[in-house]
Amino acid sequence: MKSRIKLIICTLCLFFITTAARPLESNAAIPILEIVKAVTKKVIKAIDLGIQRLQNKTIWLQNAQKQLENTLSKLKLDEISNWTKKQQDLYKGYYEELQKVKSIITYYQRIKEITSKQTRLINQYERAWNLLRQDSHFSSSELQYMQKVYQGILEESMKNIDQVFFILESFTTQMSDLKRLEIINQAADQIDENYDDLMLFNKQNVLMSLQRAKTSSDAQKVKQFYGIP
Template structure:
């Protein structure tokens, strides 16, 4: 449902944008969508991790109580006590292992979302510089805008996958399937990030190639923070 909603918002937004020359002073419209949804994901994950960590503390305390009782019993009493209490306390151990496993999943998802955030930050940094670079024509800026829009739209699909994973913890999805989705989302965001950085590097190289003097080359390097 969330995936369809995000996709509909993007479609409506893009349909409503009239075709016109690139405005070097503005950011891509889809950027705010990506930022807002990414922020929502991070907040949701943080809240879930906090709740699970609190639950972990409670379960660990219960586990310690069991271990304290065992330590006070004699060896012959432990066997008899264990038989009686095994079913009662087994749930604590199983639940604790389950909670720790889910926290690991959430931490992995959070890492993927942080990579998404770095992608947005890298886009903003590069795009703001390219729009100020006089070595690029308006038609080239428009082309960059199309490429960046495509990369950002693809990154939204990764967020759709993350929402699917988050929802999976309330369904009967297997750990194997959940891990498959997580790995797929991680691979996709890595690919998007690599595409973005490669495109940025190619544009910087092009700007350097168009510099006509050594002084201008030095100026371009300083502009883009190249040593």
């Protein structure tokens, strides 16, 4: 993916250099954006709901474990050893379940961090694209090329979201922690890669606009327009 994006970016930069700026025409927003935004929101909602349920379960298990712990501390083990053994087994079951729930919560939090970066990718794209479409230094044809690059990045981000969904579903299947962690790290790396591609492309576009500024006053306006200090 990264090499493909880099190739497109280089091609686009060459196109910018060899093409004179023409009057800006209106360009529609990339259609896949709304799909990416909707699915990302769905993932975030599922994560928040999952964490809430697990936290409630944690509280219940902790309370049950505490009650059993208090009961066991008051028992005369030599008099009612059989009954105590059952309670000890129950306590052990609560403890193991509690540890499992806490482990899953940790995974959920990690997945939430990954999804948050996906949200930042969407926000960075929207901000950049809205500004670029208003920048008179770019022609309609150039904006169409930009749109293709952004489209590619957003399509790749959809694959990342699918990966996150797969991780969420893994909590209902028999998957080892090692395998789950491997998938989580892979998804994180892919989202980082797409985010870096997007930020690099945004930066190159702004730089190109600055290079096309004919006067220092025009360059200052470009900096103000894109919020560059």
